[in-house]
Amino acid sequence: MRFQPWAAVLVASWLSACATDKPAASGLAAISPPWPYAAPIAAPARQERAPPAVATGVGFADLAGWADDDHAAALAAFEASCGAATDPVMATVCRRARALGRLAESEARDFLEQNFHLDRLAEPGLLTAYYTPVYEARPYPDGEFTAPVRPRPASLHGPYADRELIESAPAPDALAWMRPEDLFFMQIQGSGVLTFPSGARARAAFDGDNGAPFVGVAAPMRRQGLLADEGTSAEAIHAWLATNRGLRAEAVMRLDRRYVFFRLQEDDGAEPIGAAGAPLIAGRSVAVDPREHAMGELLWIDASSPVLSGAFPIYRRLTVALDTGGAIKGETRADLYMGRGAAAGLEAGRVRHVLRLYRLTPMIRPGA
Secondary structure (H helix, E strand, O other): EOOOOOOOOOOOOOEEEEEEOOOOOOOOOOOOOOOOOOOOOOOOOOOOOOOOEEEEEOOHHHHOOOHOOOHHHHHHHHHHHHHHHHHHHHHHHHHHHHHHOOOOHHHHHHHHHEEEEEEEOOEEEEEEEEEEEEEEOEEEEEEOEEEEEEEEEOOOOOOOHHHHHHOOOOOOOEEEEHHHHHHHHHHHHHHEEEEOOOOOOEEEEEEEEEEOOOOOOOHHHHHOOOOOOOOOHHHHHHHHHHHOOOOHHHHHHHOOOEEEEEEEOOOOOOOOEEOOOOOOOOOOOEEOOOOOOOOEEEEEEEEEEEOOOOOHHHHEEEEEEEEOOOOOOOOEEEEEEEEEHHHHHHOOOOOOEEEEEEEEEEEEOOOO
């Protein structure tokens, strides 16, 4: 992710963005100047799931939206990513699913119902969403492209205390230059794809941060009357920052002291690798709190009552826990990965829904 990952809402939705990316490949030579590479940071250590404080068993037939999901697509997502699971029973079910290959809709539904049982997590929580943004960039400062994409420094101490101090420092080693609001949003997402006038593309991968906690800017923008209560979607905030580029936008962005550093890799068009070590699956993978959920775990999301205008009213589907995020805390908390590009970003920026979450726990059938 991922970030992954916006506290009171600019985006608790994406912020996570916590996705880590594939190792760099060759092919960035078309972009000049030459790119300095930093050593990649290891993915977050996997943690054993804590048992839920309260879980209530429920049958699949009782699950709102279960009959309408695309079970064949859901099972295919499970098969593609279940190698990330560390639970031995889940690993057994994973091998069983992969041995069967692609199943028809009714067969996939039967497999899921026969190999898992449901636990409803007790308290309603929050669903947000994130995506892989694609932004224009330049190899040198150029017009409105004034914000440097900074590599991870040798030390995160000294002047690297908060966003304002970092941004006031020279950037002779900048990897690329972006519009300030685009860089700000990419830092919230944790990664992105950069496109250059030459036609070259590069993936900007998360390579550490300054250690400051994330602070969402949506709530203070509402309090200051900069945006309406229902108007703090990602697109609205991005538009305001672009319109007010300069001192006003900088004052808002600097409310979030957290600053993210990047490394550049070749963009192969594939989805980013999540914290579980598996590629994210658009619409089917979620970032979760690793203290509460195991990587590779199956989760049914039932999200409704959106806060932001223009949002889809309901998200009900089977997902796989493949990522983590700095703002994704708590058991009934998930950040849905929407894919890459503008359409995915538009949808992701409007997701802030009340979430009811169900864990699918694998089981071994007698004689299996």
